[in-house]
Amino acid sequence: MGKAIASMTGFARAEGEFAGTNWSWELKSVNGKNLEVRCRVPNGYEALDAFARSTFARHFKRGNFHVGLVIDNAQKAVKLQVNEEILQQVIPLATRVSNDLDAVAPSVDGILNLRGVLELVEEEESPEDSEQRLKLIEESLSVAITRMEEMRRIEGTRMAEVAQGHIDEIERLQKKAGDLSATQPDALQARFMKQMAELLKDGSPVPEERLAQEIAILVTKADIREELDRLAAHVAAARDLLNQGGPCGRRLDFLCQEFNREANTLCSKSSDVALTTLGIDLKATIEQLREQIQNIE
The missing domain is CATH 1.20.140 (Butyryl-CoA Dehydrogenase, subunit A; domain 3)
Known part of the structure; x- marks a missing residue:
């Protein structure tokens, strides 16, 4: 018996995590006359589209593939930050209203509670961490492809x-x-x-x-x-x-x-x-x- 016969239908998933960012790849394939890869990635990860296409071309000869990447940054480190632009608009307005109404001047905590003065922002990621995360995401795709190959071989x-x-x-x-x-x-x-x-x-x-x-x-x-x-x-x-x-x-x-x-x-x-x-x-x-x-x- 020579090389294994492979089906053109299959499904595979692979997940990963790095520095508070979670991701998952989902691959689906059906029969097709040639190799066709449709890739869906979030904004900011467009470079992975070309990587995915070239990787699939090395592993498969035929089939229609649907490839999806989901990124979740919910666990990524965030910090509170004052929006200086809005603050510089709020303070003069609050002072003027207080004078016009002969009211108590606004407190610091009152100003900070105003919408938009405080905002949550993700901490700056170092270029090294960004490169490492992208590398791990690419490795996860390779894992998913290996699982896809195994499923197609079994079928x-x-x-x-x-x-x-x-x-x-x-x-x-x-x-x-x-x-x-x-x-x-x-x-x-x-x-x-x-x-x-x-x-x-x-x-x-x-x-x-x-x-x-x-x-x-x-x-x-x-x-x-x-x-x-x-x-x-x-x-x-x-x-x-x-x-x-x-x-x-x-x-x-x-x-x-x-x-x-x-x-x-x-x-x-x-x-x-x-x-x-x-x-x-x-x-x-x-x-x-x-x-x-x-x-x-």
Whole structure:
């Protein structure tokens, strides 16, 4: 067995904390023809968008990814600070009103209780702490990606087993079709002779050479040996891809198209009810295989 088969669907989370800042990454992926990463990060963290895209490109080949980062600064250190601009407006106004009304001058605590005079501000973060926090957030994304890869591998292994079962069934039906096709020439000849007998009830003679030619043409048109040989070759190719592993979904999807083409031709050439029924079963199994591999990377 080669590399692991990976699904294109998955989910993963990773969290972290540094100096009162908490964060969490959330990753979701679904199937897609190519690699597409949609990243949502808070204001001030736009640089992480490019980092995320380049990191995903190193780990994945296909899939639509939705990446979200949530930042919580609720635990970050804060301090009280006087808003000097508002204070310089409040003091003259309070003094003037006190004089106009001949009232007691405003107290310090009264002024400080006015809205906007005192404000909570986050403490200045050193460049070293800011760089360290960004580095840890990037490391958390790598952890989430590793978890995503593991989930996709687990799901991919299950899908590969199911796909292998469908391929085994295709092979079984292909061999059974070979057994049925061996009886087609005799059945075609018997049917043709019966039809000719009905048409020639008046006793008009038909050259045996002409009859032989017509029968040969019918048998040639109904010959499905090439289709059966190609089906067998496609079965072997599909098994090789599953054994090799890695990102093989696109090639398996192409093989499904080839499987379906041969099954359609087989049904169109069939002159036997049993062979036609088998061809329909074959097409149904191929569709089941296709549905599985749509989610393989």
